[in-house]
Amino acid sequence: MTRRDTYVCGIDAAIDVVGGKWKVLILWALHAEGTCRFGQLKREIPGVTEKVLTSHLRELEADGIVRREVYEERVPRVEYSLTPLGASLNEALEPLGAWGRAHLLPQDHHDRRSA
Amino acid sequence: MTRRDTYVCGIDAAIDVVGGKWKVLILWALHAEGTCRFGQLKREIPGVTEKVLTSHLRELEADGIVRREVYEERVPRVEYSLTPLGASLNEALEPLGAWGRAHLLPQDHHDRRSA
DNA sequence: CAGTATCCTTCACGATACTG
């Protein structure tokens, strides 16, 4: 998504953070699964390439949404998790998610609440 | 924004509707101003070109977010307004807007949380 | 395992000119 330099309201600023093609899915996965490793995320988000997943994660990290922790062990390990800011973003997205579920997705009982 | 054919959750579906570069600004303007004519919208959203404004409006119309009404008069007139669906979308976006205002915009009188 | 490194494609958006 094209970074804007001036924002008119909070919404377009937020959309800018969250508007990448796979970003909300990353947020969703990290929220649902908790801390995730790279390969785990890749599996949770079928279709995304490693390159794009990496760049999205780095952008979310730069925006303070995601925490990235590297463990220098014999077997390399990196763990991703939501920052408090990321968790609050996810909460702010919930009404939008509910709207999408109710109006855009095929069917679904729309009384299914998620935390 | 790239249309996706399958959605994983309501949020990415909603982002798809609302993720065009100027779309939330259109929603914002229609919400704030009420019914608007084309030129009016153009003035409310500085920087957007006629071509892009047109195509965004048509997409929002196709998604049921915006109502477009043509008046065949001596002076051509077209009025845009939010549909009930569009109004509900705007409401669902409000928490995201609040989040963006609190965390992304320079400053209101708001105190800034952790850097 | 968790990425890089290249190369390539697409299309969203922009600039400008013209019109019913």
Next chain:
DNA sequence: CAGTATCGTGAAGGATACTG
């Protein structure tokens, strides 16, 4: 007034191969 009609560009995203 409210748009089309073209043409052009850049960056986001994808495919594939390779690596510390």
